[in-house]
Amino acid sequence: MTKAPDDKPKYIIPQTGYFAHDPDRPQPPIVTPGVAQSAPSDATVLFDGKDLSAWRGSKQDEPTWKVEDGYMEVVPKTGGIVTREEFGDIQLHLEFASPAEVQGQGQGRGNSGVFMMGTYEIQVLDNFENPTYPDGTVGAIYSQWPPLVNGIRKPGEWNTYDVLWEVPLFEGPKLLKPAFITVLFNGIVIHNHTQILGPTVIGTGDLPCYKAHPPVGPISLQDHGNPVRFRNIWVRRIGAYDLV
Ligand code: MG
Numbered sequence: 001m002t003k004a005p006d007d008k009p010k011y012i013i014p015q016t017g018y019f020a021h022d023p024d025r026p027q028p029p030i031v032t033p034g035v036a037q038s039a040p041s042d043a044t045v046l047f048d049g050k051d052l053s054a055w056r057g058s059k060q061d062e063p064t065w066k067v068e069d070g071y072m073e074v075v076p077k078t079g080g081i082v083t084r085e086e087f088g089d090i091q092l093h094l095e096f097a098s099p100a101e102v103q104g105q106g107q108g109r110g111n112s113g114v115f116m117m118g119t120y121e122i123q124v125l126d127n128f129e130n131p132t133y134p135d136g137t138v139g140a141i142y143s144q145w146p147p148l149v150n151g152i153r154k155p156g157e158w159n160t161y162d163v164l165w166e167v168p169l170f171e172g173p174k175l176l177k178p179a180f181i182t183v184l185f186n187g188i189v190i191h192n193h194t195q196i197l198g199p200t201v202i203g204t205g206d207l208p209c210y211k212a213h214p215p216v217g218p219i220s221l222q223d224h225g226n227p228v229r230f231r232n233i234w235v236r237r238i239g240a241y242d243l244v
Pocket of ligand 1 (some may be wrong): 113124224
């Protein structure tokens with residue numbers, strides 16, 4: 001117990017280390033919000049429409065994707081791209097557009113993916129009037145969880161992902177805490193603090209099974225053979241309360 005300024009006894013809340021309305025608690029840092037989905041002031045911008053300097057290629061150092069008119073586009077069969085920087089718990093924003101010229105069906109139409117820590121895929125797919133197996137639908141935690149809803153826009157139109165990512169924690173080879181993910185797709189919740197079951201398994205037959213890895217990792221975008229476009233990509237590291 002401690003005495004508050006008005007001399008009434010107040011109790012420190014053990015979980016926070018402060019009493020309610022404690023004036024000595026650090027002020028939350030002020031952040032200027034972005035305008036119309038542009039990056040907030042404390043974000044790490046990974047793609048601002050101009051260049052791929054924040055990225056390397058998955059097959060070679062120089063990324064191979066095309067940059068024009070404020071977006072980047074997959075150059076099919078040249079490999080994915082991977083952030084040069086690595087991240088732990090983050091808020092990620094990115095936008096993607098399926099090819100305006102519709103080709104293929106099912107998994108063959110506008111396929112790409114966002115791999116958290118290079119390992120856990122959020123599916124990117126053109127599912128506008130194009131159903132596929134549910135856990136491979138756009139927004140799915142691929143091979144594990146379908147999106148709660150399919151809120152995709154028409155081919156060629158821009159979609160947004162806003163992702164909250166909580167890293168898995170390991171002690172040696174042992175999993176202490178699985179990863180959790182929250183995803184908004186075009187502003188609609190499609191995963192709400194959903195447990196990731198393990199690394200993404202491509203195909204069927206194998207169960208997802210965690211393998212220990214460092215607490216930080218890159219974000220990678222997939223080349224699945226379709227000219228999917230991306231723009232406006234930024235991340236914010238999620239910190240702890242009361243850090244100053
Ligand atoms: Mg994919």
